[in-house]
Amino acid sequence: MALFTTLDDLAQQVADEALIVLPPDYSNVPVAAVMALIRRGVKDLHLLFAPIGGIAGDLLIGAGCVKTLEAAAITMGEAGLAPRFSEAVQTNTIAMLDSTCPAIHTALQASEKGVPFMPLRGLIGSDVLKNRADWQVIVDPFDKNDGPIVLLPAIQPDIALIHAPLADRDGNVWIGKRRELMTMAHAAKTTFVTVEEIQDDNLLENDLTAAGTLPDMYVGAIAEAEKGCWPLGLAGRYPADTAAIMDYVEQASSQVGFEEWLKIYGAPR
Amino acid sequence: MNYNQDEFLICTIASLLETSRHVAVGMASPFPGSAALLVREETKNQIDGLRLSMIGGDANNPFTDGGRELFDCSGQGRIDTFFLGGVQIDGQANINLVGTGDYPKTDRRFPGSFGSAYMYFVVPKVILFRPEHTRRVFVPEVDFISAPGTSEDGVYRPGGPHALVTELCLMMFNRERKRFQLTSVHPGHTVEEIQDNTGFDFDIPETVPETLGPTDQRLRLLRTQISPEIAKTYPEFVARVFETTV
Structure with a gap:
């Protein structure tokens, strides 16, 4: 049974040097949990994106939490290049494992099946x-x-870290059609989830939600985090905060600006 | 009817999609997305009309099995047309999406290869779209091969480069000769200008026609029906491109 906990306690359970997989910007990115990881001062992460990353990767890199990064791309989308990522690669301060999208999906699928x-x-x-x-x-x-x-x-992450709109009291998590989250959770040793809300009704008992539900057997910990994807969006709940993302890209063009930004927006909410 | 350059480029891409059956459009691709929506609308009453799958957002995105489904579909041959770009592109149609300089310590790092190292091999008709036509982009040899334009015999490769659309011209890629051939020059530009701004050799036929501009009918459709549809995925793009013309 998944442990129901707080955001900062969930971050405490992520060990230094862990191999963590995060979803792409269109798919339930747990930015609030990433901020909690930065507050906890996590170090030397092996960070994997399934398969591309955005602000979550840039934040962890800028805060010095990442030793190795594996992704098919890191991009801020229409807001431009990811500033802390670009500088870190240009100055060789992180080890970069450049991949291609289907290679990451495939390596996670291998882990899902338990084949090497x-x-x-x-x-x-x-x-x-x-x-x-x-x-x-x-x-x-x-x-x-x-x-x-x-x-x-095969890539078997220590932890898949995701956000979701909804969990139930039995530890099941609704992800809808965002099935890459399912692959990530199947592949990883455990999955930590932040959610917008927790409901009483069991998600697996309703056919309309069951097929889009990550069953509790994969879930290690759940914490509530309202607007947990901000400044990214969560489909069906809230859109991306484009102005905030543009503002981030501008401020984080220098390390000093990045740290200023983090002081304001990285504090507990 | 008058049109702006962005509308012209959308319609130039659209002219390459008229025989496509299933077009997929990747992330951050508003021009290809607009072109594919346009041809889908024009062929909607045909039994073999264009099918479009866009992954840039929820609109026009049919996939329900996660990020891998586009790639799995492509590997099976269900998708015949896709689009790629490049920080650098060379005369063998090698593309670089990673950065300039000596990898891994690049001078300027760009996002990364995305799905190119796979899609370029398995999708039969890959259209390269890169508006900026300069020697900075069109280089003799790319600094990093995200995906090669051609492969040795024996490598499984049903896919590859088909055409290149820039702000100056349209080129087609000849897979036998492993070279681009200039197909048409956009209005207001010349063959010499294209040679001056291209860092690699390409074939130039004796007569090179001017790229045809969009028909009034196509422009009207683009502005009235396609712009609200593409706005569902790329609102800022639509505000920029169509504000001057509607």
Whole structure:
């Protein structure tokens, strides 16, 4: 049974050096939980995005929490480039594992199935592949005429960290059609969830919600965090706060500006 | 009817989609999204009309199995047209979305390769869209290959580059010759101007026509029916492009 706790206590349970997977900006990003991790002073994270990141990654990098980053891209969307990410890579202060979207999905799917690796098309001849010592190329053992194919080792994150609109008192979490969250949770050892609200009715007992529900067996901890995606949006609840995101990109163009921003918006709410 | 450059580019992309059956549009792609919506509307009464799947937001996004579904669909061959860009693009249609300088310590870091290292291989018709036509973008050789334009024999590759649309011209990519060929020059520009601003060699036929501008009918459709539809995914883009023309 999932532990019901507070946001800052949930952050206390994330160990230094943990491999954490976070969702992309269109999919329930737990920004309030990321702020709590920064307050807790977490260090040397291996941060994985499934498959691309935005402000959550930029915040953790700017706050010095990240040792290794794996993603297919880090972008602030229409607001531009991610300032703390770009500087960290340009100055070599984080180790960057450049990937491509389906490679991350596939490596998580391998972990979901409990198999050690999975193949993926594409990639041959790219510098993405050339810079990944952890990936291998083999000849299709079933059909020699099929040519070379890339093998990706499974990625099993220590923690999947997600936000959701709703959980029930039994620890089930409703994610709707955002199924990448399901893959992340299946693949990870445990999943920590922040939610807008907790309801009494069991989500699995209603067919309309059951198919979009992450069952309690995957969930380690749940904390309430109203507007937990801010300044990003949560589909069906609230839109992204575009002005706040633009303001962040501008202020975080310098480390000093970033720290000022964090002092104001990173405090407990 | 008068039109602005953005409308012209949307319609130029649309002219490349007329035989497409299932177009997918990736993140942060308002021009391709507008073009695909336009052709979908124009072909909506045809049994083989254009199907569109956009992942930039919830509107026109049919996927229900998470971020992987677009890639799984593409790997199966269900999607025939996709769009990519590039911080740098070279004459072999290699694209770089990662950054300039010596990787990994880049001089200027950009977001990353996204799904390009896969989609470029599996989607038959990939249209490269990069408005800025300068030697900074169109280089002799990219600094980082996010996705190669061509592959050696024996590599599974049903997909690859089809065309390149810029603010100056339209080029088609010849996979046999592994080179771009200039197809048409946008009104007000010249072949010389394109050569001056392109850092790689490309084929130039003896006569190069001017790119056709949009028909009045297409422009009207774009402004009246497509702009509110694309606004569901890209509100700021619509405010910028159509404010001067409606």
